Amino acid sequence: MSKLLKADYVFKNGKVITVNSNDDVVSAVATLDNKIIYVGNDKEAEEYIGEHTKVIDLNNKTLTPGFIDAHQHSAHTAAWKNMFYNLDPSLAPNKKKMLELIKKAVDETAEGKWVLFWGYDEMRMEEGVAPTVQELDEIAPNHPLLVGRFCGHVGSFNTKALEIGNINIDTAKNFVEGQVAINDGQLVGQLYETAYYHMWNYADIDVSKLIFALEMESKEILKYGVTTTHDAGSFGAPSYFAYNQAIKAKAYKARVAPMFFNLLGKDNVIRDIKQYIDLGIGILGSERLKYGIMKIMIDGSSSSPSCAVSVPYCHNKGTGILSMSAEEVEEMALTIHKAGLQAAAHCIGDRATEIWVTAVEKAQHAFPREDARHRIEHCGMATPDQINRIKELGMIPTPNTRFLYLNGERYFKFFGERAKSMFPCKSWVDAGVKAAIGTDGPIVSTNPLLGLSSAIDRRTSEGNPIGPEQNITILEAIRMYTYNGAYATFEEDIKGSIEVGKLADLAVYDGDLLKATASELEKIRCVLTMVDGEVVYQL
Secondary structure (H helix, E strand, O other), X not given: OOOOOOOOEEEEOOEEEOXXXXXXXXXXXXXXXXXXXXXXXXXXXXXXXXXXXXXXXXXXXXXXXXXXXXXEOHHHHHHXXXXXXXXXXXXXXXXXHHHXXXXXXXXXXXXXXXXXXXXXXXXXXXXXXXXXXXXXXXXXXXXXXXXXXOOOOEEXXXXXXXXXXXXXOOHHXXXXXXXXXXXXXXXXXXXXXXXXXXXXXXXXXXXXXXXXXXXXXXXXXXXXXXXXXXXXXXXXXXXXXXXXXXXXXXXOOOEEOOOEOEOOOHHHHHHHHHHHHHOOOOOEEOOOEEEOEEEEEOOOOOOOOOOOOOOOOOOOOOOXXXXXXXXXXXXXXXXXXXXXXXXXXXXXXXXXXXXXXXXXXXXXXHOOOOOOOOEEEEOOOOOHHHHHHHHHHOOEEEOOOOHHHHHHHHHHHHHHHXXXXXXXXXXXXXXXXXXXXXXXOOOOOOOHHHHHHHXXXXXXOOOOEOOHHHOOXXXXXXXXXXXXXXXXXXXXXXXXXXXXXXXXXXXXXXXXXXXXXXXXXXXXXXXXXXXXXXXXXXX
16 A cells, blocks of 8 residues: 655665664665654555655665764855965965965955965975964065964964954963963964964954855855764854844755854853843754854864863973963853753863863763763773763764874874873763764865774875774764764754654765775765755755
């Protein structure tokens, strides 16, 4: 007997990775409107085929839930790709070429206007050093310059920009030591962490251009089979407005959960979070655009490095930078936790992880809450004791597996043997922690298959293994990139796996994800992406 319901789409003859509780792999899926209405075999799926049903023969291709990038700076990525001048080492392999590109951009810009750059990496440049304030002053005496490093934690500035931001020898004392680079009593021009983010308060961000940039970035996200991103912080209010407008106009077709955080400095973040809570807004939005994660920044990056570690770096005696004191972190954890919201903290080094886990423990002790799901963004380093406490607290780490490829050789230089246990996915699996993989885009590509590759075979860009004992299986990695991503925003009941009643967010790939080697995974292409029952990308 034929089914009464007829589907809009029937996918058949495929390898459907459901990511359900049994990790079932089936051959067919049917969707109606924006929901999945059937998951199973080809024969039964045929009963959902009606006069207007679009039947897609997968021809043994792989169908997965839409991937969820649990930590990406989507609005910042959009701006960097479409509104900033690119200084990637492929374009600026040395200081001479970098300064030529900067001068060309300055010459094209009206005097007095900010000129924004992104993407340099001094460690991949011939000289191995960032541009100085003197070098930037020489080519741009009358334009404020913001020259952002690829990691998003460091930037170089000229005198004009530093004057606008009120950064000088005297005001440097207002920041944590080391955040304003000083040499022989003079500003070097490099700013780190909170000092760097402080400068974003003064840079010109055109919201109308940002809305267009988000439309372009949405297309980039969808072509890889990513259907949801968790935006870990961009420009604050301009980003929130741009998302709302782009989604309202149906120009941004992916789903997004922006964290309530901005890259405008610690004081702004603390103020905004407290104002949000005082207004009693709570969780806000829809299945397309959801707010409810309050994020703070505790330490720095792993690639500079500036992350806060308990044992000094191997290349120098540094132990990293803390953007907030332990007391400030504990106050914010308690404030967010008490308000019934989800707290997230950027922690890469184990010293930062310790501060955050301790803060969450204290908040839970003061105001017990079930299933709070507070997050640890990145969690690049965690001791066995910290991993156990994270499990007990039900916290969610968001490891960036592709960092192992991009930065692995640096990690050996900076951290020695500790590099082998960075972003410890196997430890998360063994402990039963629901870690959710993120790219931290634009630092690495949005393509989730690259993150999967580095999760199942941890290697540096030079092919050297980096802690292979932390490799996980492909099904474990896919779960981290789908179901666990949904779990990280309390949405596992509506997406993250292919099950009847869930949102029809799907992706099709032209290779066998379950049988592919790590290197083969990187060559597989997404050929179709569906969001909310609509095909939004097709190769």
